[in-house]
Amino acid sequence: MTVDYDLIIVGGAAVGRYAAARANQLGARVALIEPPSPSSSLVLSLLAQINQALRQQACLQQWGYQLDGTAKWNWSQTLQWAETLAETQAISIAAPHSLMQLTAAGVEVMRAEGAFCRQPQLGFMVGKRRLRGRNYLLAPRVEATIPPIEGLAAIQVATLNSDFRSNFWPTLPRQVLILGSDPRGIELAQVLNRLGTQVTLIVSSEQLLPQEDPEAAFLVQAILEAEGVTVLTQTQVSQVRAIDDQIWVQVGNRAITTEAMVLATKPHLRLACLNLEAAGVKWQPEGIRVNRKLQTTTSRIYACGESLGGYVSAALDQHEADVALHNALFLPTQSVDYSRIPWTLFTDPTLVRIGLTESQARKRYGNDVLVAQQPVQALTTAQLSNDSNGFLKLIASYKGEILGAHAIAPQAQEWIGILALAMQQRLPLKALAQLPQPSPTFAELIQRTAAQLQQQRRREWQRELLETWFNFRRSR
Incomplete structure (x- = not known):
């Protein structure tokens, strides 16, 4: 079988760039197809740093340093700093997974949409060009699920992948309602609360993190509530309306008004455009079906990262990418082992x-x-x-x-x-x-x-x- 590439990566998520860099380092001929997409939230990438800075301010007070109480958080300046930092990382040699660095290293990068085809052999079409790979790796982005709540479709809401500055939040809202159990929503709730926003966090499960140790999950909730976050568990939102400059939300048997909403709901896939059926790959909006070797229902096509479902985690994504690369480029002898990979929630x-x-x-x-x-x-x-x-x-x-x-x-x-x-x-x-x-x-x-x-x-x-x-x- 004549092929153009040892591996074709259908990307969109950050792990796709990581996989392209690793495969290229191993000497493979790699193509990365990444569709044009909006940048992810700069705010979320800075959660740990912001939380650490605010904690240090609290320590100063504990140690006897008196703050005059006039300091205010400059939201636009924070976002400007975040964008400058992101641009610096993008052009730095310390960012080996940027598209610029990948191209310089020899990866063929295509910023375009594409789809699988069989004519008669398996291939991937980008425009009018048909790419042939020995194996393929799926690493697409996921998006927040839009819950079937009455009136929600008519409301402009943010998601965890939104660019808060340009699209939603030119200034920091006074009230924010975060809906959903994605762990990144918990991180965002603590940061916004510490910046002076009144935050309400709503989840339908009995505890914030159903898959985690109950004692740890309840302590996270207690810390958030002690800091001023309103946490509502086992609660459903039934209706949403826009009234003047406010958003009216029916939560259980009571109504809540807020200036802004963020969806932290379970992510889902939109892969119909990839024509996976032609490649024999079975998938659902909740995730792509894979075995322990990360092979899909077509053995030559692998998948990793967010597209498999579960928490978003760089450590887990990279472990899956390493396993998939070994099996795709050499022999399919490795299996994923999640029992020894750490997962982190960047609260404080x-x-x-x-x-x-x-x-x-x-x-x-x-x-x-x-x-x-x-x-x-x-x-x-x-x-x-x-x-x-x-x-x-x-x-x-x-x-x-x-x-x-x-x-x-x-x-x-x-x-x-x-x-x-x-x-x-x-x-x-x-x-x-x-x-x-x-x-x-x-x-x-x-x-x-x-x-x-x-x-x-x-x-x-x-x-x-x-x-x-x-x-x-x-x-x-």
């Missing part, structure tokens, strides 16, 4: 998770599960920085295998990699318990919690040994 404090939750571990391993938890407030560095909210929970088996970890703590995204490495390399719990950590730091939580688990294991081992000993003595 940060929520991180890797591996199984406590309930998942007990369901899979029964009584062969140990759980230990250490509070952040026990750390010296937490007292010094006025960051005492949170905890680290470790889950392990009696054999010492680390099954999962959940932390809500300041800077948790910086030290969760220690646990990820330990799990990927299958290091025993004893190694973490004996791992020296600099003090005072938040990473001390790892050693303390692992030592607590190790002590539980030791007690069980000693109890069984003593029971065996005394049974032996009694039998003589």
Whole structure:
């Protein structure tokens, strides 16, 4: 079979550019087809930095520095800074996944729409040009689902991919209602609240993050509510109307007025234009069907990233891309393993998770599960920085295998990699318990919690040994 490319990537999401760069580095001939699309929100890309800056301001007050109370947040200046930063990154050599850098490296980049075809062999049409690839990788963007709410279609609402400055928010609204359970909506709610906006967050589920550890999810909600965010769970919006300059929203049995709305609803795919049926690929708006090797229902076509459904996460997307690239460019021998990939919610404090939750571990391993938890407030560095909210929970088996970890703590995204490495390399719990950590730091939580688990294991081992000993003595 004569082909033009070793891999053709049908992109749109950021992971498509990552995959193109990695495949090119491996020596493959790569084409990246990326449809023209609006830029994603600059605000969301700066959540961690803004939250950190606001937290440091609170620390100044705690340490005795008196603010005069006249400072106001300049929304337009923030967005201008964000755009300048984005432009700098786009032309920097430190941005190897920009289209400019990919083209310079040898990737053939096409900013155009395209579709699969069979004439009679599988190919991809871009305009009048037919591209032939040995294999294909789907990495398209997803968009927020528009819920079937009466009156919503007539209202101008933002999504998590909106350009808030030019299209929706030339000034920061006084009230914002965020509808949906996408984790990025939770991040946005905290930031907007800290900037002085009155925020209402509405989700239909029982807790904010149904797939996460309940204790961690409830703590995130408690922190948001303590800061002033109104959080409504198990709640449905039935009607939306525009009245003068306000948006009227019927929420359950009460009405709420707001200046602006953001949809943080479940993302969905719009792939009809790709003619996937001609390629034999089965998909639904919720995601593309793949196996553990990330092959679609057509073995030569792979998929990764947002298009598979679930949370939006750069770490997960890149893991999927690495697996798909290995299988597409070499032999299909690798499978995805999500149990050792960390996921992060960039609230303040940060929520991180890797591996199984406590309930998942007990369901899979029964009584062969140990759980230990250490509070952040026990750390010296937490007292010094006025960051005492949170905890680290470790889950392990009696054999010492680390099954999962959940932390809500300041800077948790910086030290969760220690646990990820330990799990990927299958290091025993004893190694973490004996791992020296600099003090005072938040990473001390790892050693303390692992030592607590190790002590539980030791007690069980000693109890069984003593029971065996005394049974032996009694039998003589």
